Every structure is written in structure tokens, then in C-alpha cells.
Amino acid sequence: MSAPTATAPTGRRSEGRVRKPLLYVIASLGLLVMAAPLLWMALSAFKTKKDLTASPPVWLPSQWTLSNFSELLDQLDMPLYFMNSLIVAVLVTVSNLLFCSMVGYALAKLDFTGRSKVFGVVLIALMVPGNLLILPLYVLMNRLGLIDTYAGLVLPFAAGAFGVFLMRQFMQSVPDELLEAARIDGAGEWYIFFRIVLPLVRPALATLAIFTFLGSWNNFVWPLIATNDPGKYTLPVALATFANDPNRTIAGGNGMLMAGSLLVVLPVLVVFIALQRHFTQGIATAGLK
Amino acid sequence: MSLVTGSAADDAASKTKARRAGGAKPPAAAAGRRSRGRSLSRRNLHGWLFSTPFLVLFGVFMLFPIVATLLMSFTDFGVRDVRQPLEAEFVGLDNYVNLFGDDTFRTALFNTAYFVVVGVPVTVLLGLLAAILLNNGIDRARTFFRVGFYAPVVTSIVAVAVVWRFVLNPTDGLIAGLATELGAKAPDFLGSETWAMPSLIALAVWRNLGTVMVLFIAGLQAIPTEVREAARLDGASGWGELRRITVPLLRPTLLYATVITTIGYLNVFEEPFVMTQGGPDNATLTVSLDMYREGFNFFHMGYASAMAYVLFVVIMGITVLQLRLLKDNTR
Numbered sequence: 001m002s003a004p005t006a007t008a009p010t011g012r013r014s015e016g017r018v019r020k021p022l023l024y025v026i027a028s029l030g031l032l033v034m035a036a037p038l039l040w041m042a043l044s045a046f047k048t049k050k051d052l053t054a055s056p057p058v059w060l061p062s063q064w065t066l067s068n069f070s071e072l073l074d075q076l077d078m079p080l081y082f083m084n085s086l087i088v089a090v091l092v093t094v095s096n097l098l099f100c101s102m103v104g105y106a107l108a109k110l111d112f113t114g115r116s117k118v119f120g121v122v123l124i125a126l127m128v129p130g131n132l133l134i135l136p137l138y139v140l141m142n143r144l145g146l147i148d149t150y151a152g153l154v155l156p157f158a159a160g161a162f163g164v165f166l167m168r169q170f171m172q173s174v175p176d177e178l179l180e181a182a183r184i185d186g187a188g189e190w191y192i193f194f195r196i197v198l199p200l201v202r203p204a205l206a207t208l209a210i211f212t213f214l215g216s217w218n219n220f221v222w223p224l225i226a227t228n229d230p231g232k233y234t235l236p237v238a239l240a241t242f243a244n245d246p247n248r249t250i251a252g253g254n255g256m257l258m259a260g261s262l263l264v265v266l267p268v269l270v271v272f273i274a275l276q277r278h279f280t281q282g283i284a285t286a287g288l289k
Numbered sequence: 290m291s292l293v294t295g296s297a298a299d300d301a302a303s304k305t306k307a308r309r310a311g312g313a314k315p316p317a318a319a320a321g322r323r324s325r326g327r328s329l330s331r332r333n334l335h336g337w338l339f340s341t342p343f344l345v346l347f348g349v350f351m352l353f354p355i356v357a358t359l360l361m362s363f364t365d366f367g368v369r370d371v372r373q374p375l376e377a378e379f380v381g382l383d384n385y386v387n388l389f390g391d392d393t394f395r396t397a398l399f400n401t402a403y404f405v406v407v408g409v410p411v412t413v414l415l416g417l418l419a420a421i422l423l424n425n426g427i428d429r430a431r432t433f434f435r436v437g438f439y440a441p442v443v444t445s446i447v448a449v450a451v452v453w454r455f456v457l458n459p460t461d462g463l464i465a466g467l468a469t470e471l472g473a474k475a476p477d478f479l480g481s482e483t484w485a486m487p488s489l490i491a492l493a494v495w496r497n498l499g500t501v502m503v504l505f506i507a508g509l510q511a512i513p514t515e516v517r518e519a520a521r522l523d524g525a526s527g528w529g530e531l532r533r534i535t536v537p538l539l540r541p542t543l544l545y546a547t548v549i550t551t552i553g554y555l556n557v558f559e560e561p562f563v564m565t566q567g568g569p570d571n572a573t574l575t576v577s578l579d580m581y582r583e584g585f586n587f588f589h590m591g592y593a594s595a596m597a598y599v600l601f602v603v604i605m606g607i608t609v610l611q612l613r614l615l616k617d618n619t620r
Contacts, residue, residue, distance in 0.1 A: 020427070023422060023426040023427055024427055026422065026426075027422055027423065027427055027434050030419065030422070030438065031434055031437040031438065034437055034438050034440070034498075036456075037441075037449065037453060037495070038440065038441070038444070038449075038452070040452070040455075040456060040463050041448075041449075041452040041455075044455070052461060053460070053461045054466075055461075055469060056466045056467070056470045057461075057462075057463050057466030057467065098342075099342045099343050099346070100343070102340070102342065102343070103339060103340050103342075103343040105339055106335070106336045106337075106339035106340050107340075110332050110335055110336040111332055111336075112333040112334075112335070112336025112337060113336075114336070114337070115336060118340050118344070121344065121347060122343075125347055127608075128351060128355065128601075129552065129555075129556050129600070129601065129604060130556070131556055131558070131577050131580065131600060131601075132355060132358055132597050132598070132601045133350070133354035133355065133358065134354075134584075134597075135354075135357075135358055135361060135584050135590050135593055135597060136354040136357030136358055136361060136594075137350065138371075138584075138585070139357075139370075139371055139374055139590070140349075140353070140354070140357075142371055142372070143372075143374070155346070155349075155350060156350040158342075158346050159342060159343040159346045159347070161347075164343060189331070189335040189339075193339070214443055217445070218443075218444070218445040218446065218447075220445070220446065220447050220559050221558060221559070221581075225585060235445070236445050236446075236447035236448065237447075239445075239447055239448060239451060240447045240451075240559075240563050243447075243451045243454070243563060244563065244566065254458070258451075258452065258455065260448075260451070261448040261449070261451050261452050264445050264448040265444045265445060265448045265449070268444065269440060269443065271443075272436075272440065272443040273436060273440075276432070276435075276436050
């Protein structure tokens with residue numbers, strides 16, 4: 001962790017070529033520290049019990065095995081939790097794409113009375129921490145009979161303020177002349193929105209989709225509260241419950257836990273690496289305002 | 290702007306394409322339904338229509354809970370009241386009074402403060418250093434390094450907390466094993482009151498450093514090259530450039546990164562929930578975890594609501610304070 005701190009003193013004196021290799025060494029060490037826990041997880045998932053408890057620790061399995069995965073699947077219905085997580089994340093993503101871009105369009109391009117008030121609501125929603133909401137939300141969902149339902153997991157996240165903010169920023173770059181021309185040609189606002197504006201902001205929609213999906217996939221606190229029936233658990237809830245189960249035998253359990261963690265983390269890591277450009281751009285846009 | 294689509298678009302919202310153009314008279318029925326509808330121009334109508342789904346969801350799932358939490362915090366809302374919320378009894382400020390006499394809650398407040406006071410500066414500083422290193426220090430394979438440093442951000446906290454628990458395990462863990470090889474003995478990180486909290490902070494720093502780094506990289510790239518070149522021509526050393534040019538110009542990013550990291554860390558929940566369950570001996574019990582336990586394990590929901598509000602007020606106060614402090618320094 002302390003590796004990168006060495007940059008400042010070295011950068012001070014030495015110049016150009018001398019310092020470059022050293023900076024690469026520091027960057028590589030930092031990368032190693034960052035990657036180590038994930039590598040350890042991925043490799044340990046394929047280790048035998050003997051390798052898992054070996055001292056000194058072994059990085060590469062001396063014998064690759066899938067037994068951790070099969071044991072895990074015997075105890076946990078991972079495909080079910082995977083489907084639950086996927087269904088919830090897809091529904092949350094689709095509804096955010098639609099609702100956030102609708103408000104974003106109204107805020108950026110429709111000069112209506114009360115627009116600044118709606119934007120104020122968005123800013124408030126951005127700042128409210130989720131922990132403030134979960135107690136009455138649980139009571140409300142209970143009354144509505146939505147505990148242990150997909151609706152109960154999706155609705156509180158169906159239109160996030162971050163998404164509205166992001167879409168508003170991007171929609172502002174759509175030229176007004178284009179919209180005016182469409183209006184003169186007799187196009188209605190819905191037609192303009194779906195046929196003209198949305199296709200123009202496709203990159204922003206991609207960014208929003210990625211962030212929303214990821215947020216939902218990794219979401220923990222609300223699914224933990226809003227599900228009692230293990231059949232409705234999402235992946236993180238199932239994994240945390242399993243990891244904290246006092247009845248689970250610890251011996252050899254670490255292999256199963258690493259296999260489970262790998263199954264939760266791998267899909268998003270693959271998506272991230274494939275689409276990494278959208279991530280950094282999205283954060284930069286949202287962060288710099 | 291004079292084109293009146295009327296309520297056709299309203300009714301046909303999702304399905305029919307609203308291509309009704311030219312001086313259509315608003316249908317009488319619709320006009321009666323919304324009395325002020327006639328005075329709203331087409332822009333007004335659509336502005337509100339496009340905002341409706343978000344506003345409804347905000348009202349039900351955010352505004353209502355914000356108010357309800359406050360109301361609940363003045364009641365003895367318990368497990369029976371989950372079915373009959375209106376039967377909870379009003380107890381005035383009792384919950385808040387009890388809260389400050391509650392040793393467990395005070396421990397939780399202290400632990401949360403510890404997590405924030407140590408975690409935020411370390412995260413922001415390492416994020417800044419990583420950004421400078423990966424943006425200005427090296428030219429090749431930048432993307433590769435950035436992807437690597439950012440990767441932990443996209444992982445599920447629960448999954449990586451499970452992984453870290455294994456990494457820090459005193460018998461089979463990676464750190465303990467490496468320490469043994471070096472002839473040292475690693476402490477039982479998560480079982481020790483001294484080491485448990487620093488371990489959770491290390492996990493949080495590791496997972497959130499990438500977000501801060503990306504923010505700073507965007508900030509660095511917004512600094513015009515001319516400014517740097519001018520500084521160099523004037524004979525600024527690498528260190529001088531960093532101190533006099535880079536850091537001052539990054540102040541807005543620094544502010545933003547500090548505020549979002551602080552808010553996130555004040556809400557810390559998953560790390561102690563998965564890694565230590567608040568132990569050993571409440572050494573890692575945070576406010577959010579304490580609230581979760583009171584609310585959902587013991588169903589003292591009125592009491593837990595008071596905790597939620599105290600945390601909320603603290604978050605708001607600290608955010609405002611940070612905005613003040615860091616802004617004033619720019620002058």
C-alpha cells in the first residue's frame with residue numbers, strides 16, 4: 001500500500017530517463033498489491049484442501065480442482081441466486097434508462113414552469129444516504145406485500161438521481177435547432193424524445209446502463225433486508241449469509257467461499273475489462289459536473 | 290410552441306406515437322379532468338409528464354421514508370407495529386435521550402469516526418499519488434495500469450470482504466503465511482481489537498482508491514499543458530510543480546473526492562457485517578451496523594430510526610463543513 005508514496009522524493013531530483021524505470025517499478029508494485037487479493041481468490045478457488053492450508057502459502061495450485069465449485073453448488077443454489085441478481089439488475093437498468101433519460105430530457109430541453117424545483121429534487125435525492133430510508137421502506141414494503149418479490153427489490157432503485165443528473169448533462173449537448181426543426185415538422189415531444197434525442201445520446205445511455213447494472217449487481221443492504229425467503233436472495237446476500245453461517249464447517253470452507261466470491265465477481269470484472277473506457281469517462285463526466 | 294398536442298399524448302403516453310399536430314382543441318373530458326390543464330402550455334405539460342415517473346418514485350421511496358424515519362424516531366415502533374404502523378406510541382425525545390446514554394452506540398460513533406478519520410485521508414492521498422503516477426509518471430501501458438488499479442471498485446464488497454477475511458486469516462491466510470516465511474508472526478487481524486479496524490480500513494482503501502484515482506486523472510488532464518510548461522521554463526522542480534501547480538489546480542477535484550469518500554465511509558456497513566460482525570467486543574461496530582441490528586435483529590425500529598437521523602445530521606454537518614474548509618483554502 002505504501003509503495004506509491006515513494007514517487008515524490010524520486011521525482012524531485014532525478015530527471016527524465018533515470019526516473020522512468022523506477023516509476024514503472026513503483027507502478028508495478030502498486031498494481032501487484034491491488035491485484036493480489038483478487039488473484040489469491042481466483043487461484044484459491046481451484047486449490048485442493050491441502051494447498052489451501054499449506055504453509056508457506058502456495059500461489060499456484062499444485063493440483064487444479066473443481067471440487068470447491070461442486071461442493072459449493074451442493075450447498076448453495078448459485079444458478080438461482082445468479083438469476084435473481086440478473087433479473088433485478090436488468091429490470092433496474094431498463095427502468096433507469098427510460099425514467100432517468102425522460103427527466104434528463106425535460107430538465108435539459110423543456111423549459112417548463114417548475115423545472116428548477118424538479119432539478120432541486122434531483123439534487124436532494126443525490127445527497128440522501130440510503131441508510132436513512134431502509135426502516136420505513138421495510139415497513140412500507142411489508143404492508144404492500146412486496147417483501148420477497150422482484151418488485152420490492154427493483155422499485156426503490158427504479159429511477160436513481162445519479163442517472164438523472166448524468167442524462168441531463170449529456171442531453172444539454174443535443175442542439176436545440178434539431179428539436180425545433182422536428183417540432184416545426186409536426187413531431188410530438190414523445191416522438192422527438194424516442195426517435196431523435198435517445199439515439200443521439202447512445203454513449204451516455206451505455207455509461208448509465210453499465211453503472212446502474214453494476215450498482216444493482218453489487219447492492220447488498222436493501223436485498224438483505226427485503227428478502228427473507230432464501231429463494232429470493234441475490235448473489236451477495238446468499239454469499240454473505242453462507243459466509244456468516246455459524247453451522248458451516250470451517251475446515252475446507254475457504255475453498256468454497258473463494259469459488260463463490262469468484263462467481264460473484266467474475267462476471268462484472270469481465271464486463272468491466274471489456275467496456276473499461278465507459279467507466280472512466282462516466283466517472284469523469286459525473287465528477288467534474 | 291403554439292402547437293397544442295392536448296392530452297392525446299398524455300393518454301397515449303407509452304404506446305401511440307403522439308404525432309397530433311396543429312391546432313387540435315383539447316378534448317373536453319381531459320380538460321375537465323385536469324382543471325389547470327388548459328393553462329399549461331405544451332412545454333409545461335410535457336416537462337411534467339416526462340418528470341412524473343421519477344417524481345412518483347422519489348415521493349414514495351424517498352420523500353415518504355425520510356419523513357417516516359423522523360416520525361418513527363419519536364415513537365416506540367416495535368415488531369408488532371410493522372403490521373399496524375399507526376399503533377406505535379409517541380415517546381417524544383426518549384429515543385434520542387437514550388441514544389446518548391447508550392454505550393454501544395457511543396462505541397459505534399467512535400468506531401465510525403475512526404474509520405472516516407483514518408480511511409478518508411489515506412484513500413484520497415493514495416488515489417492522488419496513483420493518479421499522478423499513472424498520468425504523469427509513465428507513458429506506456431497506462432490503460433493496463435489504470436484498469437488494474439480500478440478493478441477493485443467494480444467488485445462486490447461482500448465478495449471481496451469474504452476474500453479479505455481469508456487473506457487475513459491467522460492460520461491459512463496469505464499475510465500470515467508470508468509473515469511466517471519472513472520469520473515474523475502476523476497478528477490475528479480480525480480477532481484483535483487493535484487490528485480489526487485497521488484491517489477494515491485497508492479493505493476500504495483498496496476498494497475505493499480507484500474511484501478517487503479516476504477523478505484525479507480527469508482533474509489532471511484538465512490542467513492546461515501550457516501552465517506546466519511555463520512552470521518548467523521558470524525552473525520549477527518536479528516537486529515544486531507538484532506542490533505549486535498540480536495540487537492547487539486539483540482543489541475542486543480534491544474537494545469532490547473527499548466529500549464523496551467521507552459520505553461513503555460514514556455509512557460503512559458491509560465490511561464489518563461480513564468480516565467481523567462488529568467484533569471482537571464491538572471493536573468494529575459501526576453506526577450503520579448498530580442501526581441494522583437494533584432495527585432488524587431486535588426490531589427496535591423507533592430507536593434505530595433515531596440512530597439513522599443522528600447519522601444523517603452528522604453526514605450533512607460534515608459535508609457542509611468540508612465544503613467550507615476546502616473552499617476557503619482556495620483563496
